[in-house]
Amino acid sequence: xxxxxxxxxxxxxxxxxxxxxxxxxxxxxxxxxxxxxxxxxxxxxxxxxxxxxxxxxxxxxxxxxxxxxxxxxxxxxxxxxxxxxxxxxxxxxxxxxxxxxxxxxxxxxxxxxxxxxxxxxxxxxxxxxxxxxxxxxxxxxxxxxxxxxxxxxxxxxxxxxxxxxxxxxxxxxxxxxxxxxxxxxxxxxxxxxxxxxxxxxxxxxxxxxxxxxxxxxxxxxxxxxxxxxxxxxxxxxxxxxxxxxxxxxxxxxxxxxxxxxxxxxxxxxxxxxxxxxxxxxxxxxxxxxxxxxxxxxxxxxxxxxxxxxxxxxxxxxxxxxxxxxxxxxxxxxxxxxxxxxxxxxxxxxxxxxxxxxxxxxxxxxxxxxxxxxxxxxxxxxxxxxxxxxxxxxxxxxxxxxxxxxxxxxxxxxxxxxxxxxxxxxxxxxxxxxxxxxxxxxxxxxxxxxxxxxxxxxxxxxxxxxxxxxxxxxxxxxxxxxxxxxxxxxxxxxxxxxxxxxxxxxxxxxxxxxxxxxxxxxxxxxxxxxxxxxxxxxxxxxxxxxxxxxxxxxxxxxxxxxxxxxxxxxxxxxxxxxxxxxxxxxxxxxxxxxxxxxxxxxxxxxxxxxxxxxxxxxxxxxxxxxxxxxxxxxxxxxxxxxxxxxxxxxxxxxxxxxxxxxxxxxxxxxxxxxxxxxxxxxxxxxxxxxxxxxxxxxxxxxxxxxxxxxxxxxxxxxxxxxxxxxxxxxxxxxxxxxxxxxxxxxxxxxxxxxxxxxxxxxxxxx
Numbered sequence: 001x002x003x004x005x006x007x008x009x010x011x012x013x014x015x016x017x018x019x020x021x022x023x024x025x026x027x028x029x030x031x032x033x034x035x036x037x038x039x040x041x042x043x044x045x046x047x048x049x050x051x052x053x054x055x056x057x058x059x060x061x062x063x064x065x066x067x068x069x070x071x072x073x074x075x076x077x078x079x080x081x082x083x084x085x086x087x088x089x090x091x092x093x094x095x096x097x098x099x100x101x102x103x104x105x106x107x108x109x110x111x112x113x114x115x116x117x118x119x120x121x122x123x124x125x126x127x128x129x130x131x132x133x134x135x136x137x138x139x140x141x142x143x144x145x146x147x148x149x150x151x152x153x154x155x156x157x158x159x160x161x162x163x164x165x166x167x168x169x170x171x172x173x174x175x176x177x178x179x180x181x182x183x184x185x186x187x188x189x190x191x192x193x194x195x196x197x198x199x200x201x202x203x204x205x206x207x208x209x210x211x212x213x214x215x216x217x218x219x220x221x222x223x224x225x226x227x228x229x230x231x232x233x234x235x236x237x238x239x240x241x242x243x244x245x246x247x248x249x250x251x252x253x254x255x256x257x258x259x260x261x262x263x264x265x266x267x268x269x270x271x272x273x274x275x276x277x278x279x280x281x282x283x284x285x286x287x288x289x290x291x292x293x294x295x296x297x298x299x300x301x302x303x304x305x306x307x308x309x310x311x312x313x314x315x316x317x318x319x320x321x322x323x324x325x326x327x328x329x330x331x332x333x334x335x336x337x338x339x340x341x342x343x344x345x346x347x348x349x350x351x352x353x354x355x356x357x358x359x360x361x362x363x364x365x366x367x368x369x370x371x372x373x374x375x376x377x378x379x380x381x382x383x384x385x386x387x388x389x390x391x392x393x394x395x396x397x398x399x400x401x402x403x404x405x406x407x408x409x410x411x412x413x414x415x416x417x418x419x420x421x422x423x424x425x426x427x428x429x430x431x432x433x434x435x436x437x438x439x440x441x442x443x444x445x446x447x448x449x450x451x452x453x454x455x456x457x458x459x460x461x462x463x464x465x466x467x468x469x470x471x472x473x474x475x476x477x478x479x480x481x482x483x484x485x486x487x488x489x490x491x492x493x494x495x496x497x498x499x500x501x502x503x504x505x506x507x508x509x510x511x512x513x514x515x516x517x518x519x520x521x522x523x524x525x526x527x528x529x530x531x532x533x534x535x536x537x538x539x540x541x542x543x544x545x546x547x548x549x550x551x552x553x554x555x556x557x558x559x560x561x562x563x564x565x566x567x568x569x570x571x572x573x574x575x576x577x578x579x580x581x582x583x584x585x586x587x588x589x590x591x592x593x594x595x596x597x598x599x600x601x602x603x604x605x606x607x608x609x610x611x612x613x614x615x616x617x618x619x620x621x622x623x624x625x626x627x628x629x630x631x632x633x634x635x636x637x638x639x640x641x642x643x644x645x646x647x648x649x650x651x652x653x654x655x656x657x658x659x660x661x662x663x664x665x666x667x668x669x670x671x672x673x674x675x676x677x678x679x680x681x682x683x684x685x686x687x688x689x690x691x692x693x694x695x696x697x698x699x700x701x702x703x704x705x706x707x708x709x710x711x712x713x714x715x716x717x718x719x720x721x722x723x724x725x726x727x728x729x730x731x732x733x734x735x736x737x738x739x740x741x742x743x744x745x746x747x748x749x750x751x752x753x754x755x756x757x758x759x760x761x762x763x764x765x
Contacts, residue, residue, distance in 0.1 A: 016294030117303030139548035161581035214412035241408025266488035417444035484538025623661030
């Protein structure tokens with residue numbers, strides 16, 4: 001019988017650790033959190049000092065039962081969950097469950113943490129346990145409570161004022177604001193023309209370029225040559241005065257050092273995996289988790305990298321010693337700096353006792369273990385291994401050359417070139433860049449002051465400024481980190497939430513806000529500006545980090561957030577109308593009716609509307625075409641939507657059949673009836689496909705009708721059971737009555753007792 005029970009989060013982690021401990025240890029997985037907040041209003045009670053109501057999810061029952069069974073038999077219980085806030089909270093919840101079952105008497109509870117899953121690390125952790133950190137648990141509870149309070153109070157307000165099914169989150173909403181603001185910048189961008197001029201030069205058999213740097217003694221700025229006429233005037237003078245040859249009037253040679261990038265932390269791993277491997281943040285973390293927990297190598301499960309949720313740039317002394325040895329063996333002793341490279345984290349909350357993400361052993365080269373990994377695992381491990389080694393190598397030395405050609409009326413062409421003199425860390429790894437266009441490599445021939453160079457041609461190139469690029473996963477993660485929105489461990493879930501809620505979509509790996517995303521972001525910015533403010537969000541994150549360091553108490557922090565927040569929610573619920581909340585654009589006036597034309601979002605998507613709900617006549621609606629959106633559709637494009645029904649033909653009964661998009665989405669019309677197009681495009685649907693939909697609809701309608709009478713009274717199957725209707729009133733059929741047995745007189749009696757349908761009030765013009 002095992003005297004010691006050790007609890008981790010995942011079965012993979014349990015499997016790897018169990019082989020490092022003796023037969024006296026039983027290792028079980030909790031399968032993540034064993035308790036969660038009650039998933040309804042009241043789980044966090046601000047009126048009762050923010051008391052939190054936790055429940056044990058049904059899908060965790062068998063795992064909890066297994067832990068309880070083994071805990072009864074064990075003398076010592078080791079809590080070996082991850083070393084971050086979430087891991088600390090999981091351990092605390094396990095203890096609370098055991099406490100509720102009365103199982104802690106005569107039990108020794110020990111918390112153990114490790115940043116790598118190796119035999120040495122596990123045995124050292126077990127030999128040096130600590131207590132559960134109240135500060136880390138409080139910090140996790142505070143975050144969970146805040147996210148809960150925001151979600152369960154702001155989301156219902158969005159349902160009432162904008163559209164059902166929407167959500168808002170403490171960090172999700174500022175992240176959405178970033179994407180929407182970038183799209184607004186792009187839409188507002190006005191392109192500006194500018195020209196550059198360069199000389200196409202040649203020495204011997206080697207051609208190279210020199211850019212116009214100075215004209216008539218004046219250093220040129222980007223927009224100094226703003227149109228073709230000015231460019232042509234300058235080109236004419238330069239060509240005349242340069243002739244067929246130019247002389248090198250000045251030659252400047254320099255050397256600069258380029259330092260290696262630090263080892264990976266969570267955010268930089270996500271960014272670099274997005275740039276170089278095309279991974280999403282979620283995929284990066286999933287694969288990193290696999291590499292951390294253990295991969296079967298030669299029949300033995302082996303952890304390959306250190307813990308992947310970290311802000312620390314520190315590397316353990318033993319690891320640095322091994323890394324330097326591997327560099328010496330593979331690349332030469334001259335590639336190691338005299339002293340190890342040390343990197344300091346900018347994060348105030350980075351714990352230097354933790355480590356950066358590195359291989360557990362630099363001796364596990366990617367090529368040696370490639371056969372044990374799948375392709376994605378290999379590529380990510382290769383990235384971590386190379387970055388780690390490069391971080392401990394010597395700097396690269398870059399040689400730069402600038403050759404000046406001054407001529408005529410003090411004009412200057414300058415040729416710049418660079419070459420790597422000493423590769424250093426670049427022989428192993430080079431950090432990727434975001435949204436930077438690499439300059440065409442300008443290889444210069446060997447030049448000396450006084451050399452005469454042939455002028456092949458002097459050329460002008462027209463350019464136009466471009467709008468800022470949309471966010472990619474890498475640049476969004478970088479922006480979230482720079483603004484202090486969320487923490488690296490939450491970036492993957494933030495991005496997934498925005499995508500799953502259809503607030504944003506990916507096009508060519510760039511985030512584009514949907515119309516729904518724009519409306520939600522604008523509503524929150526207009527009415528909850530404080531809570532989507534970047535600085536406010538960052539300060540709140542800092543305050544939560546202070547809780548984890550034991551510098552701040554979490555309950556007063558929650559109170560200081562909650563009181564003004566709920567006051568704002570209640571005020572906006574009363575003061576903001578649904579029409580005001582639902583952002584719409586006025587496009588113009590319909591020339592036929594004189595009614596306003598607007599575009600807005602509805603339950604089934606974005607649509608154009610002619611008229612208003614207050615008009616005597618019902619407004620006209622038309623859905624947008626693919627590629628059209630709330631912000632960019634023009635009045636002319638909107639009016640064309642009302643001319644778009646596609647005539648497809650007729651049914652066998654002679655009913656005209658057409659297809660279109662309306663307020664409630666795409667549909668087929670037959671006669672005066674409609675059937676929704678669930679899958680497919682109204683602008684490519686065929687008559688046969690439309691007739692099949694109509695056939696299914698007629699069968700459904702036939703099944704809906706139980707009885708029909710000559711005066712229009714019907715007995716129908718409805719959503720909530722059978723009922724009687726005459727089109728004006730609906731009457732409920734008693735439960736013990738067979739609807740097929742009702743006579744006309746029975747139906748009339750039921751309708752006479754039924755309340756009249758409530759009419760929608762229309763304001764007088």
